[in-house]
Amino acid sequence: MERKPTHQMARHTVKLLIVGRSDGKRAVENSKSRQKEDNQPTKAQLQKTVDSKGVQNYYQAVKIGHPKSMEWRKKLGGMLMNQLGKPYDTSQFPNHVFVYLGGFLTNSDIAMEYCLADFPENYRLYEHCRIMPEALKSEKEGSKYPNERRDYYLYGHPGGRKKRFRSPADFLPHLLWMSTDQEGDPENCECKLCTSEDFSKLANEYLQWAHREGKLVTSDRTDQRLGKQAELEATPIRSEVKAGGTSTVANMVQKRMLSTSQEKAPPSVTKSQPSASAAPIAPSPAPQLPSPTQLPVPKTYEQAIDAQCNKFIYRPGEVVWFSRGTSWGLSVITARELFKDQRHQDRPEYTVQPLSHPYGHPPMLKISQEDLLRPWLAWSAPNATHQALINQALTYETIDWRSVVQRLYGPGDPEVDGSIFAAKFVDGSYTPFEPLEPSRPQAAERFYNGAYLGGEKIWIGEAVRLRTGSEKDIMILHHLVDVSSGNPSGATSQEISAIGDIYTFETVAYNPKRPIPTNPYLPLRVSEDLNYRNRITIAHKSQISYWKLTQASARLSLGEVKGRWYESRVLLPIVQGQTAFAQALSRGEISDVGDKLNGRGDSTNSARKLGTRKASRLEALGAAVPPGTIIGARAMSASAPPVGFPMDPALMAAQMNMEVDHAPEATVNDTDMSEFVDVNQLEEGDYSQGYLGNVGTDGQF
Numbered sequence: 183m184e185r186k187p188t189h190q191m192a193r194h195t196v197k198l199l200i201v202g203r204s205d206g207k208r209a210v211e212n213s214k215s216r217q218k219e220d221n222q223p224t225k226a227q228l229q230k231t232v233d234s235k236g237v238q239n240y241y242q243a244v245k246i247g248h249p250k251s252m253e254w255r256k257k258l259g260g261m262l263m264n265q266l267g268k269p270y271d272t273s274q275f276p277n278h279v280f281v282y283l284g285g286f287l288t289n290s291d292i293a294m295e296y297c298l299a300d301f302p303e304n305y306r307l308y309e310h311c312r313i314m315p316e317a318l319k320s321e322k323e324g325s326k327y328p329n330e331r332r333d334y335y336l337y338g339h340p341g342g343r344k345k346r347f348r349s350p351a352d353f354l355p356h357l358l359w360m361s362t363d364q365e366g367d368p369e370n371c372e373c374k375l376c377t378s379e380d381f382s383k384l385a386n387e388y389l390q391w392a393h394r395e396g397k398l399v400t401s402d403r404t405d406q407r408l409g410k411q412a413e414l415e416a417t418p419i420r421s422e423v424k425a426g427g428t429s430t431v432a433n434m435v436q437k438r439m440l441s442t443s444q445e446k447a448p449p450s451v452t453k454s455q456p457s458a459s460a461a462p463i464a465p466s467p468a469p470q471l472p473s474p475t476q477l478p479v480p481k482t483y484e485q486a487i488d489a490q491c492n493k494f495i496y497r498p499g500e501v502v503w504f505s506r507g508t509s510w511g512l513s514v515i516t517a518r519e520l521f522k523d524q525r526h527q528d529r530p531e532y533t534v535q536p537l538s539h540p541y542g543h544p545p546m547l548k549i550s551q552e553d554l555l556r557p558w559l560a561w562s563a564p565n566a567t568h569q570a571l572i573n574q575a576l577t578y579e580t581i582d583w584r585s586v587v588q589r590l591y592g593p594g595d596p597e598v599d600g601s602i603f604a605a606k607f608v609d610g611s612y613t614p615f616e617p618l619e620p621s622r623p624q625a626a627e628r629f630y631n632g633a634y635l636g637g638e639k640i641w642i643g644e645a646v647r648l649r650t651g652s653e654k655d656i657m658i659l660h661h662l663v664d665v666s667s668g669n670p671s672g673a674t675s676q677e678i679s680a681i682g683d684i685y686t687f688e689t690v691a692y693n694p695k696r697p698i699p700t701n702p703y704l705p706l707r708v709s710e711d712l713n714y715r716n717r718i719t720i721a722h723k724s725q726i727s728y729w730k731l732t733q734a735s736a737r738l739s740l741g742e743v744k745g746r747w748y749e750s751r752v753l754l755p756i757v758q759g760q761t762a763f764a765q766a767l768s769r770g771e772i773s774d775v776g777d778k779l780n781g782r783g784d785s786t787n788s789a790r791k792l793g794t795r796k797a798s799r800l801e802a803l804g805a806a807v808p809p810g811t812i813i814g815a816r817a818m819s820a821s822a823p824p825v826g827f828p829m830d831p832a833l834m835a836a837q838m839n840m841e842v843d844h845a846p847e848a849t850v851n852d853t854d855m856s857e858f859v860d861v862n863q864l865e866e867g868d869y870s871q872g873y874l875g876n877v878g879t880d881g882q883f
Contacts, residue, residue, distance in 0.1 A: 198299040199259050200486045202706060203360045205368065206304030206338035208527075213342075222337050223308055238313040243306060243526050250334055251307055252297070257350040258357060259296035265358055299483075302360060303490065305338030306526065340368075345375045364702055472734035474703035475660050475683050478643045481616065481631050485641050491710050494518055494530050495552050495752060498814035499799045501605050501637035503556035504534050504549060510556075512537045512563075512601040514608075514803060516546065517814035533814075539583040539600030540805035553756045558609070558637030559745050559780040560757050563602050568594030571603075578603040578806065604806030606786050609636040610793040611802040612740065614662055614678060628664040633678070634799050636782040638746045645708050645747035646680070647776050649790060650738065654687040654774055656729070656747050657736070658705065678740040678792065685729040687774065689719075692726040699728055711749040715772050722770020741792040744781035750774055 209218045222228075223241035230240045244251050301307065310333040336353055339345035347353040356373035363370045371377070480486040487493050496502055496515050503510045513534040520528045531550040538544060549555060565572050570591040571581065581603060586596045616631035632641040640646055645656045661681035683703070698716065701709065712729065719725040753775045755763040766772060783789040796802040799813050 197259075197263075197296050198483065199262065199296055200299050200483070200490075201302045201357065201361050202480075202486060202490055203366060204302035204304060204338075205340055205360060205366075206302055207340045208304045208338075210340060210342045219343075221304075221339075221343055222306065223343065236315040238311065241308050241310050244309050244334065245522075246300060248307075250309070254307060254334070254336070254350050255298035255301070256295065258354065259298045261350065261354050262298075262357060262361065263296045265354075266361070301336065302338070302357070303492065305336055307334060307336050309334055339375050341375060347373075347375070365700070366702075472683075472731050474701070474731055475658070475735055477658070477703060477705065478660055480641075480643060481618070485631065485643070488641060489643065489706060491707055491749075493520070493528070495748070496532060496555060496557070497639045499634055499639050501537075501558040501608055502534065503558065503561060504536070504547070505554040511598075512558075512605045513547075514807060514813070516811060521550070535807050535811060536597075537601035537604040537803075537806040538597045539587065541583060541587050542597065543808040544597070556757065557746070557748070557753075557779065558605060559782065559784075560778070562780060562785050563605060566594065566599045566602060568592055568596075568599055571599060576603070578607040578804065600806065604803070605637065607804070607806075608802050609782060610786055610788055610791075611636070611796045612678065612793050613796045613799055613802060614664060626665060630662040630664065630678075633662055633740070634796075634802065635740065635743060636745065636793070638782075640743070640746055644705050647744040647747050647779075647781070648684065648738070649742050649744050649781060651684065651732070652686055653777065655684055655732075656687075656708075657682040657684050657738070657743070658703070658708075660735070662740070679737050680740050680743055681735060681737050683731055684733040684736050686732050687727060688730045689725055689727040692720050692724045698726065701729065704729060707749055708747070711751050714751040718767060718772050719770055739790075739792065741790050744776075745779065748775050748779070754778075 207221050210221050211217070212219050222243075227241045230238060230242075232238050312331045314329045333348075336347040337343060339347070339356075347356070352374065354373075356371055356376065359368075359371035359373065359376075360366075368376055480489055484497075488497060496518070498515050498517055500515050502513060502515060504513050513536045515532050516535050517533040519531055521531055523529045529550065530552060531548060532552075532555065533546055533548050534555075535546050536544040568586065568591045571586075571594075578600070583596070583600065585591060586594075586599065611634070613634040614630040615633065618629040618631055630642075632639065640659065642659050642662055644659060646659055648655045648657055657680060659680055659682040661679075663679045663681060665677055665679060685704075704712075708729070712727065716726050719727065750772055754772065757775065757778050758766070781789055783791060783793070800807075800811065803811070
């Protein structure tokens with residue numbers, strides 16, 4: 183009789199971590215020459231030269247799938263989560279560490295593993311190789327050293343190439359600081375490189391000078407460095423920092439938790455209470471300022487990627503314009519991924535499916551230059567090429583496309599008209615996705631992690647453009663709520679509310695004696711874009727801008743959202759054109775790119791209308807895409823990697839025992855260009871006048 187095993191080998195999960203904040207620099211200024219230099223080994227060190235003795239001594243970049251890279255990232259992921267606590271407590275450090283459930287392991291010795299999906303942005307691992315020929319080694323008979331020695335260093339510290347990390351344990355305190363520090367202040371970092379004697383001496387000298395001159399508003403941390411009583415007494419001494427150890431890291435965690443809890447404390451706790459014998463003084467009424475709301479935590483890997491800078495402009499499921507050379511077409515992004523260019527920098531690549539009528543669909547294309555794409559709201563769609571389809575209340579679903587294809591509607595291009603009507607139909611739709619558990623369970627409300635809104639995709643935790651207030655108002659979206667109007671059946675309604683903090687853009691004269699304000703409640707992309715714009719205007723116009731909070735936890739209909747907010751530093755060079763953008767920068771001018779974009783519903787005269795709710799993105803696209811089309815932005819489950827996203831193929835293949843296959847790249851047939859929309863036919867009105875910039879060839883901003 184066959185004996186069956188009493189147990190099966192368990193499948194153990196691997197969680198991929200993303201540290202959303204990074205201080206890494208690809209290039210730094212040399213302190214002596216004042217010239218920019220790459221923050222990596224020198225060019226001479228990167229060359230595989232052989233000296234007179236036949237010894238090779240060189241550095242080389244370590245690819246993401248290399249076993250040593252995987253080893254570093256697994257160690258860092260495990261140590262980081264060990265310090266933060268497992269299971270990960272998202273209430274303590276809500277903004278900077280994202281956990282995504284990745285693949286599976288069949289290793290009975292490991293119950294749970296954590297691994298960094300990649301090193302923090304602009305940090306790169308290099309291998310130092312020293313290869314000695316066998317003939318030279320024989321001269322040192324009895325030596326224990328092999329003829330090859332390989333050491334690994336992590337570059338990217340803002341201190342330059344001399345500030346490199348020698349091991350995962352060496353980098354852990356710095357990684358923990360990036361993951362947990364609410365202010366992002368390098369003075370709070372306790373790693374060896376940030377607390378070296380020369381750095382500390384320089385920082386203390388500056389703090390003492392600034393304190394004497396009254397040029398610095400001191401805080402508890404500043405007073406501690408000046409020898410005054412500090413509110414936080416858990417700061418480790420320098421000897422502990424240099425020795426490196428668990429106590430230093432643990433103190434950092436306690437310090438961050440304490441500072442976070444103090445920030446959340448109500449004002450009555452921190453204010454001193456008046457004496458009972460003191461004469462009562464009638465206080466003057468103070469204006470009630472709104473309090474900003476903490477950013478929500480990304481729930482999926484894709485959402486975490488979209489929260490980072492310099493990754494992707496466009497998202498799967500979004501309708502975009504794409505270049506066919508001399509003309510433009512309309513398409514939907516089905517997938518995206520990152521690839522390394524010759525400089526080992528991440529570059530995005532998109533797979534797009536051109537939109538069309540139901541009886542014919544062009545093949546998918548791969549586009550690896552973001553300036554060959556435009557957001558759907560960058561331009562207004564032109565009129566149909568068939569005169570019979572103009573000025574009629576027709577939609578994609580009501581047009582007799584078979585008759586159009588059979589030329590019964592007269593001359594015209596069915597494929598172009600199909601893409602125009604399909605894009606307008608999608609613009610009038612919306613689809614909330616990824617239902618969330620409500621913090622206050624109520625039968626009449628359902629919360630969502632994001633929504634397809636017209637041609638775009640939005641997440642909670644990011645900025646959106648508004649129709650209310652000034653044209654420059656944005657909302658930091660904290661909740662998407664479906665109110666079923668008390669329907670006992672729980673049926674979804676036609677009313678989705680957007681809840682979040684509303685900010686308006688303010689510009690004032692720059693005062694070098696006042697520190698530049700920071701707002702930890704803004705998304706990273708908003709903060710980095712603001713910093714970029716301020717560097718331009720301070721240098722040329724002595725002006726500085728900031729986002730002023732006007733309403734906290736405001737509640738609006740989703741129809742009041744104009745569309746996604748985009749970084750001006752990223753999208754302006756594309757929609758404005760490289761030459762015009764460079765000329766504006768030379769004058770110290772950098773406008774809000776939102777001024778150059780349409781709002782949802784503008785092309786169909788349905789602004790402020792929520793539109794038609796669709797159950798899925800594919801339902802909204804309908805027959806405009808081929809049957810069986812897969813959108814990579816489907817709601818991602820916890821047991822499978824997303825489609826078309828940078829999941830470290832080498833790592834996932836090693837963990838899941840899978841072979842990594844790459845689809846062949848689609849080609850563009852130049853003979854089909856005339857079948858797509860001619861850019862000269864695009865409407866040039868209030869929304870698109872003057873923003874049909876030239877298409878670049880190198881993909882550089």
